[in-house]
Amino acid sequence: MNAFSQLQFAKAAEFLIPSLIQGFSVVIQATIFGFLLATILGMVIAIGRLSNIKIIRGFLYVFLELIRGTPLLVQLVYIYYVVPLLFNLIASLFGVKTDVQIASLTAGIFGLGINYGCYMSEVIRASILSVDKGQTEAALVLGFGKYQALFRIVIPQALRSIVPSLGNYLVMMVKDTSLLAYVAVSELLLRTQNFASQTFLTIESYTYLAIAYLVISIPLSHLIKYVEYKLNNK
Amino acid sequence: MFNIFELEKKFGDLEVLKSISMYIEDGEVVCIIGPSGSGKSTFLRCLNLLEVPTNGKMYYNGTILDADLDSKKLRQEVGMVFQKFNLFPMFTVLKNITYAPINIKKMKKEVAEELAMDLLRKVGLADKANVYPSTLSGGQQQRVAIARALAMQPKMLLFDEPTSALDPELVGDVLEVMKQLAKDGMTMVVVTHEMGFARDVADRVVFMDKGYVVEEGKPEKIFNQPENQRTKEFLARVL
Numbered sequence: 001m002n003a004f005s006q007l008q009f010a011k012a013a014e015f016l017i018p019s020l021i022q023g024f025s026v027v028i029q030a031t032i033f034g035f036l037l038a039t040i041l042g043m044v045i046a047i048g049r050l051s052n053i054k055i056i057r058g059f060l061y062v063f064l065e066l067i068r069g070t071p072l073l074v075q076l077v078y079i080y081y082v083v084p085l086l087f088n089l090i091a092s093l094f095g096v097k098t099d100v101q102i103a104s105l106t107a108g109i110f111g112l113g114i115n116y117g118c119y120m121s122e123v124i125r126a127s128i129l130s131v132d133k134g135q136t137e138a139a140l141v142l143g144f145g146k147y148q149a150l151f152r153i154v155i156p157q158a159l160r161s162i163v164p165s166l167g168n169y170l171v172m173m174v175k176d177t178s179l180l181a182y183v184a185v186s187e188l189l190l191r192t193q194n195f196a197s198q199t200f201l202t203i204e205s206y207t208y209l210a211i212a213y214l215v216i217s218i219p220l221s222h223l224i225k226y227v228e229y230k231l232n233n234k
Numbered sequence: 235m236f237n238i239f240e241l242e243k244k245f246g247d248l249e250v251l252k253s254i255s256m257y258i259e260d261g262e263v264v265c266i267i268g269p270s271g272s273g274k275s276t277f278l279r280c281l282n283l284l285e286v287p288t289n290g291k292m293y294y295n296g297t298i299l300d301a302d303l304d305s306k307k308l309r310q311e312v313g314m315v316f317q318k319f320n321l322f323p324m325f326t327v328l329k330n331i332t333y334a335p336i337n338i339k340k341m342k343k344e345v346a347e348e349l350a351m352d353l354l355r356k357v358g359l360a361d362k363a364n365v366y367p368s369t370l371s372g373g374q375q376q377r378v379a380i381a382r383a384l385a386m387q388p389k390m391l392l393f394d395e396p397t398s399a400l401d402p403e404l405v406g407d408v409l410e411v412m413k414q415l416a417k418d419g420m421t422m423v424v425v426t427h428e429m430g431f432a433r434d435v436a437d438r439v440v441f442m443d444k445g446y447v448v449e450e451g452k453p454e455k456i457f458n459q460p461e462n463q464r465t466k467e468f469l470a471r472v473l
Contacts, residue, residue, distance in 0.1 A: 138320035141282060142334035142386060143310040152337075156324060 012204035016195050020212050023188040027216070030108050030177045030187065035170055037113025042120035047150070049125055067118040073179050076111035080104060080183040108180035116173055123165050127158040163231055167224030171217050178213075188212055235260050235390060235421055236281065241290035243276055250276045252445035253290070258390075263422045265432035265453075268442035269468060274425040277442070278392050281423065282312045310338065313388035317395040319375040321367040327354070327378050328363040331385045339386065346385070353381040357411050373404030377411055390421040397428055429472055433457050441465045 048060050067075070084100045091098040131154045139149035181190035188209055196205035236258040243251040250273045258264055266274045279285040280292070283305040292299040294308060321330050331350040335341040354360045357377035367375055376396055383391055393412070397405045409431050416422060416435050426432060432439050433453045440450040441462070449462045460466045
């Protein structure tokens, strides 16, 4: 008798797949809000680092170094466990007793958003710098102000070149939501871990988990290629 | 229109303009010639404050120009055409021309479009209103850029080597448009290597070298009887 015939894929599917489908909605929420936050933050940091004001540039540089020098997993744990404690500690210095906690999904979204925002800011900044200086000057000599030129003329051109790389970050973020398992977000990995440890269907469970990620990421990356193709052939 | 006294411009330690004094009158066409690196373009860019002079005084219609001045106001009256056209690639030709009048001058869209079509007819490109700049030749792009500058109804136009990036056979069309503008009485300051244009169209030719105005005068005088040795050498090389 074949050893593989002992595997109980059907049984695992019956209980795990409905749970994974629920987990999908958590993954999608975390990705949408995380990516939104990352895009806004990335844009703000990119523009801030192009500003003339030295303090802003310096502050953002240090912030970027801190975020890029530490792993995402550590940042998630830090936001989830340490930040509320620090807040309570500081509040107690002022004689206020607080018991702030942060919901695990919220912590996850902030962690993803801040981490990805920092990496994406570099891509956005490079794309803004890659727009010909003549474009800014053309806007200026027509009577537009510096920021009007940036927002109306330069950034729209920069964003067009940026879509493919931001798309890659989006696919990466979907996969990185698995790290949220460590801050108790019941996404796909945590659900699978729980199921596997209860049923000992280890091979089956994690195989389904891997397939679940593929089901999201492969169509998503094709969608991004399609958008890129459409943009290039416009 | 412009009165300029002892203008200086430094980039770090590099002195590009060393004491330039000049006046530009209403309706005058001034051509600035000279070897590359002589500071012609930098001087032109000081006139609309794309470069802020390091030293010296500039008056525009009696008001002094300095870093505190609202350069946006000045630039609405003093337009500029670049060597590399710098059309906005994501806009159609028509939108390139109407974008500033609508957004800066708050002109009504229909009015701006009518004006744009008039200008496109003037530069001979009325049939290109709805195409994107990338589909146009260099000469056509430069004529659109001139129309775009004119759409702000400026009192004066600065041209920064407007034909230097063009294939030789496309230069003529652009120069023709500029000649017509000069005939219509537009005040123009033109940095150029087109000596023929300077000779035919300019009211005054200014020869610059190494950050100084070396010689200036009527085109006949500069081209036929230059006094300064450097002017003679330069003209001998280019003519």
